[in-house]
Amino acid sequence: MSELAQLSANGLVTGSILAIAAVGVSLVYGILRIVNFAHGDYLVFGAYIALVVNVSWGGHIVLAALAAVVLTAVLATALEFALWRPLRRKRAGVFSLFIAAIGLALVLRHAIFLAADARPRRYEVDVFQVYELGPIRLSQSQLVAVAIALAAIVLVGLMLARTGLGKAMRALSDNRALAAVAGIDVDRTVVLTWVVAGGLAGVAGLLQGLVLNSFTPNFGFTLLLPVFAAVVLGGIGSAYGALVGGLVLGLVTEISTWSALAGGAPPVYKPVVAFSVLVLVLLLRPQGVLGKARLL
């Protein structure tokens, strides 16, 4: 039983980070109409910005987090103007957008490799400090990560539900043409959506870096498929769905290694569990848990 409790706690940590990355992808889906293949690398960007502040400049991890959020939001906005908007103006189709996203992913990731090299990096945090809550043991990094992630989830959820911007984002995601007709300033909402998605990606990157202990610029791609799985599980086009999907997927992948489940899946296969969830959902219930029934 205590194994299950520990796995659930771990699952909550992974899941909450997946959730905030996934909600960014979901919000952006409302604009791009594709899942942004480069999103994982927005996370990596955030993680490395935080690294510069925390390790190179000796700044406190909180300052590093702020820098990650702000600068990734700036990156996301810049890319909207440099890449996504021109593509939309040219009425680029699904293929073109997807391929452009792949190109962007390659450029971002390897630019970071070029700037920072392939050595595994870590933040200046105390890795030995462990907190015990009953049968559960969490490192300081995990505790910080889950606290920040859950706070972010609550904030995003509130923003989406209560603020004008949130409503506009959801309207845009639902039906762009109708949103424009309803008087929503589409261009402004698009930029603000990128700001929010970029900020979320920045913090998700930092948190993932914390939880991984040491990381290289490849971690974005490694996380990308589980993030997509979370988005699809929760329902494409539903930001709340992405939050739910992330948390559920995190729990499912961790608990899949529980020894009570026929020995449990070998931990190295956790990504395979996530991929399998992705494939199964797309095949059996493509609209996910909270999504609207769309014809794929």
Next chain:
Amino acid sequence: MTALSLEFWAFVGVIAGIYTILALGLQVQFGFTGLLNFGHAAFMAVGAYTMAILVVKASFPLWAASLAAIAAAIAFGLLLGLPTLRLRADYLAITTIAFAEIVRYVAINEQTLTGGPVGTIALAGPGRAASYNAEWLDVQRTVQDWLEAVIGDHATRDVTMLVIVWAVALVLLVVVDAALRSPWGRVLRSIREDEDAASALGKNVFAYKLQALALGAALAAVAGLFFAFQFSFFSPGDFDPLVTFFAYTIVILGGTARNWALPVGAVLFGLIFAGTRFFDFTPFTLFDSADRAYLRLIVIGLILIGLMLFRPQGLFGKREEMVLE
């Protein structure tokens, strides 16, 4: 190997030939049928690994192992296609990447089967290097002897490999081109244009998509076999999603559905990719080999973005065809 020597060009040429065959498979799936299959590298892996495992573990003769490898890739293609082909383009892409990653993970983790992360060098077990290449080297030597009679001293191992790979590539190009120009190919194109229209005209869209996937997989397996023969040993990392992205770059660069542009794209790609490893003059000397690897990938990424922004029809495609999309 120094830059711009015959060996260098032969090496670039072999890479280009392998990628031509790989890209041809993608051309059938994506260029003609509109399937955004992003698991293409996995077909290559299935081909290469099946051959290696059958030769080393089950003592198959090379020709049988190679045929089995192609059959295995086709089977995997059908397995992949059955559940995923009714998905929309970008969801198909993500699902196929997921499948490909599963293959890669299995290859990395099932050490006894595949040699694990270090690859086929460990296929025969710890401490013993696997040798499935022995038979191939015999074949190659035969061709090399014949070649010597034609071009004398220039008939090195690499040049021989170049001739073999490109002979096969050209035959495949001719055959597949003919298939794509046929009424069968016409149906594939109609599916790319508008599946519903094709369906309404009595075409079994699902069956045609499966055929395109299977043919593409077979071609990728052939590319995988030549990869195994050329490099002797390979590991899961050689079949990274990046390989699929490279194949896409070649197909899009040439302009989708322009079959004879594929070798051009592949050679260009071979130059950027293999070539820049060996250029030992400035400005290349400013970057060490790791950095050069990153730069190459940044260049590929920029090419893809640039093409989508400014020339989505590729180098040789027709503008009108894009405008009508």
Next chain:
Amino acid sequence: MSPLLEAREIRKRYGGVVAVDAATLSVEPRSITALIGPNGAGKTTLFNVVSGFARPDSGSVLLGGERIDGRTPHAVARRGLARTFQTPKALTRMSVLENMLLAAPRHPGEQLWRLVATPGAGRRREREIRERALELLGLVRLDGLAGDYAGTLSGGQRKLLELTRALMTEPRLLLLDEPMAGVNPTLALQLLDRIRTLREEQGLTFLLIDHDLDVVMSVSDRVIVMNEGRVIAAGTPAEVRSDPQVADAYLGAHAGEPG
């Protein structure tokens, strides 16, 4: 004479909206039947169900006495049912001629195995259908554009292409969704004439959706009226014209509109 097409108690809902509600109709062979009704009456949905593009929630569809509901669109098409779409699905990046050649049934060159095993059969069929395609295109004056991309055709021309392409499939029954929309009046009249001729000379059966009531009344043997997913009237043009329920349906539909 038994009907060529029968739809019995077809029900289809999308989410919370009932698009087709217990619709029942039949179409006699060698006839021209019009399907009319206000926008949103469920006509196109019914077409989708009949042609296999949508699965009915309940009810059945019979073509020539054989059940076809739930079959895939291509299976239905193979059984001799051709349909056109409200927005024509011309294959834009292929030529007009290729659009036509695709439609030809029983082409050995389209089967990968037969292409390899008996290439001659494919070539022969290709020659045959090329001739027939150009002939059909000539009848609607599109033969001059045979080599052009279908995407360069105007809206009206695309409608013509779609119709001609449907004929190329050698169907028994044609479902035409607003075949005259966007076509210039002279050409439209010629089209109607062709439809009549095809019915007379080749025994083809037509079911067409149209909003131009004059057209409908002049060319149809029978008219079926739908409103809010249900079939509310069926009979000769004269009978339907004088049916008070039909007038109500149209008035009701227009009640909320300005002018």
